[in-house]
Amino acid sequence: KATIDGIKDRLPAIQTALPEGVTLQPFYDQSDLVDQAVATVSKALLEAFVLIVVVLVLFLLNLRAALLVLISVPISIGLALMAMANWGISANLMSLGGLAIAIGMMVDGSVVMMEHIFSHLTRPDADHREQIKEEIAGGSPTPFDAAHDSHGMALRIQEAAKEVGRPVFFAVMIIIIVFTPLFTLEGVEGKLFQPMAISIVLAMLASLVVALVVVPALATYLFKRGVKERESPIMRPLAALYRWSLGAALKQRWLVVGTALALFGGALALVPLLGTEFVPELEEGTMNIRVTLAPSSSLQTSLDVAQKLERQLMTFPEVLYVSSRIGRAEIGGDPEPVSNVEIFVGLKPVHEWVSAPDRKALQVLMEKKMSLHPGLLFSFSQPIATRVDELLSGVKAQLAIKLFGADLDMLAKKGSEIEAMVKTVQGTRGVAMEQIEGEAQLVIRPDRDVLARYGIPVAQVMDLVSDAIGGVSAGQVINGNERYDIYVRLAKPYRDNVEAIRSLILQAPNGAWVKLGDVAHVAIESGPPQIRRDDVQRRVVIQANVEGRDMGGLVAELQQRIDNDIDLPPGYTVVFGGQFENQQRAQARLMIVVPLSLGLIFLLLYFAFNSVGQAALIMINVPLALIGGIVALYISGQYLSVPGSIGFIALFGVAVLNGVVMVNAINQRLTGGNDAHTAIFEGALSRLRPVLMTASIAALGLIPMLLASGVGSEVQRPLATVVVGGLASSTLLTLFVLPVLYGVFSRGKMEQ
Structure with missing residues (x-):
């Protein structure tokens, strides 16, 4: 954006040096796309903040407590943006998207801290109630109000903060660690998602400082006169329902466990039906049409054809402008023969379209109209997508099927067979073999x-x-x-x-x-117009775009069809490139690094609780979270992509945090002298509000991104879908499965 603005600033000076009648007119400007994408994420951030305010006020019914929690959002985002500016990381779709993802998690630590302080100030332990009533409050029926506790309010806040300081620290550190796999991504996926990981980690580190230092410190000022609890109209029925259902679950332990296992098995059965892709296609608002003429076409022929196609495209009411560029071999960055014509088509906003509901339907209409000219090959894409695809595999399409071999004639023959076969496969569009003969x-x-x-x-x-x-x-x-x-x-x-x-x-x-x-x-x-090589081997490429189908399923079918239907001579091989290659590389890397990060989380949990059993108990939240994420992707019809995988990573962190809060509460009651059943029952009940608050805030923080329809929302939607769906299942199951299994995994702790 800064580069484009700098160029625009220089244009008037350049214009003055041009001959009379010559003007500079931009025909493609990415700054509009940048502004729209940033506006989409900024709007989602603002809407998420409003939703978080509503949730906090409804759960706490106390403006001071809600304000204390909300302070963590602007402070965390501000500190993260300062660090990003210092390190030269721009505010783009992915970095701001990271903050939008983290906005729900930023308040998690503060929510747990505030809720615990709130509980201490409104419901101190019952063992000392009579003693304090007589000795400090002079027989008052309300011995814990500020009038009778002028000297102890700060101390009580300090004690409350100490009790949950350790689990809050470990819980937030777990969320930070869970995003470390993103730093290992390479290539295009690394460039895309590392800014997101950096912004999330910076925001979470800032939120940790706020939760451990700022919230308790400010609480001593805001709660000097004490705090009176008002029962939330939301919590009253939920607490009553949870008390009854938890009692029933503790009596039917194996039914609860069996149900959870059945749900997990059902979710895993849906995975093969999901389909896979690299990244959902970003709607840029501009179309890029690549027209290929016969290799023997002259420059004049290309110019004439381009002008005719421009006139036809301008008949569509959705089109703002059309600009053509004829290939030229002398251009170092984009060498093309004169038989290639690249057409940029500027489009109006989608809500103003009348000919078609979306870009893919409009492409069909445009291709039908331009096909009146015989012998032309059309490939539809978008400017940025075309450049990225070309950088990936040297082909301006999403999928590149590379056929390697020694003899050009054999490559042309077998390449034509593969091209004809690919055209018959459902989900392919713009299938064309690069020209290696006919010039x-x-x-x-x-x-x-x-x-x-x-x-x-x-x-x-x-x-x-x-x-x-x-x-x-x-x-x-x-x-x-x-x-x-x-x-x-x-x-x-x-x-x-x-x-x-x-x-x-x-x-x-x-x-x-x-x-x-x-x-x-x-x-x-x-x-041949040109002879291309990869890894010192001659090759020919059959390019294709994917439409209405997942990339992984399409490639699997193509691989099977090529093996069965195409008889390749010895020494000839087929390799799939383009976005599929990136997708495979990213998935392979995540398959190694995500288990390692989960192992590191397990280690942190062990250090936090000094118990292998309890660390394993909390890690049960990971498969519970998978259930909702997988089901949400399946129901919404989205594919498992790199953003979706990152959604699962974020989900693991929040799910584990809820487990930490729950197990810590039960442990405290055991240490306080309660028997095992009472400690489990009362500990789980006491954590209902913070667990529901952290989960609902994290989920509602992503709802605006889930429902957004602006530029860039396509990339973030799979991530939001996974987190919202996964939090629904993990929260529901955490509230029952963890208390039910606590006794099984915590025998050593209970003996202590």
């Missing part, structure tokens, strides 16, 4: 025997052709600051046809004059 070329083959008779070296023949047709540098013309190279070559009538070139004269060493046609074969032949 008219002037070929001059020296006759070495005849040249030897005359004593003429082959190099002399090549120099004659090069100098006569290509030209020889003969200095420069200098005009002020301008320099123009001078090239000398034969006049056009003497080099514009085969007969004229055959008539070029060579002088033999013995003084004889010989025509080029007497010592070489000169003819126009059909040949």
Whole structure:
């Protein structure tokens, strides 16, 4: 964005130096896309903040307590943005998206801390109630109000903070650790998602400081006069329902465990039905149409065709502008033959469209209208997507099927067979094999025997052709600051046809004059426009875009069809590239790193509770969270992508946090002298509010992103879907499965 703004600032100065009548007019401006994407995420952040305010007020019914928790959001985001600015990380779709994901988790530590302080100030332990009533409050029926506790309010807040300080620290550190796999991603996926990981980690570190230091400190000021608890209208029925259902669950332990296992098994059965892809396609608001003509097409033909296509595209009411670019081999960054035409199509906002409901339907209509011109191949994409695809595999399409081999003719033959087969597979669009034959070329083959008779070296023949047709540098013309190279070559009538070139004269060493046609074969032949190689091997690429189907399932079917239907000679192999290659690399890396991070979380839990059993008990939340995430993806019809995988990573952190809070509460009651059943029952009941608050805040913080429809929302939606769905299942099951299994996993703790 800064680069584009800088260019725009310089345009007026450049304009003044141009001749009269020449104007500079941008035809594609990415800054609009950047502004819209940032606006989408910023709107989601603001809406999430409002939802969090509503949830906190409803659960706590205390504005001071809600304000204390909410302070963590602006402080955490502010500190994260300061650190990002210091390290040169821009506020883009992914980095701001990270903050939108983290906004619900930022308040988790503060919620647990505030809720515990709130509980201490409204419901101190009953063992000392009578003693305090008589000795401190002089027989008052309300011995814990501020009037009778002028000296102990800060101390009580300090004690409350100490009790949950350790679990809050470990819980937030677990959320931070759970995002470390994102730092190991490579290639395009690393560039995409590492800014997100950085912003999340910075925000969570800031929120940890706020929860452990700022919230208790400010609580001593805001609660000087004590706090009176008001029972939330939401919590009253929920607490009553939970008390009854928890009692029933503790009596039917194996039914609860069996139900959880059955749900987990059912969710795993849905995984093969999900489908996979790299990243959902970002709607850029601009279309990029690649038109391929016959290799022998001239520049004038391409210009004429481009103008006709532009006129046809402008008939669509959705189109704002159309701009064509003809291929030119001399452009270093984007070399193309003149037979390739790239058309940029600016589009109105989708809600103003009348011809089609979405871009894919509009592409079908456009292709139908442009297909009136025979012999043209069309490939539809978007400008940024095209460039990214080209960087991935050298092909301007989502999927590149690379056929490697030694012989060009065999590559062309087998490539055509694969192309025809791919076109029959459902879900492919814009299938085309790159052109490796059909370009008219002037070929001059020296006759070495005849040249030897005359004593003429082959190099002399090549120099004659090069100098006569290509030209020889003969200095420069200098005009002020301008320099123009001078090239000398034969006049056009003497080099514009085969007969004229055959008539070029060579002088033999013995003084004889010989025509080029007497010592070489000169003819126009059909040949390859270019020969491409990967890893020093010749290859041909069949490109395709994916539509209405997941990438992973499509590639699996194509691989099977190629193995069964295409008879490849020895030495010829097929490799799938493009976005599929990135998807495979990212998934392979996450399959290694995510288990390692879960192992590190287990280690942290062991250090927090000094119990292998309790660490394992809390880790049960991970499969419980998977249930809702998988089901949510399946119901919404979304594919398992890299953003979806990151959603599962975020989900694990929040789910484990709830487990930490629950187990810590039960442990405290055991340590306080309660028997095991009472400790489990009362501990679980006491944590109902913080567990529901942290889960609902984390889920509601992502609801705006889940429902957003602006630019960039497509990339974030799978992540939000997974987290919201997973939190629903993990919270519900955590409240029952953990208390039910506590006795099984905590025998050592109970004996202590």
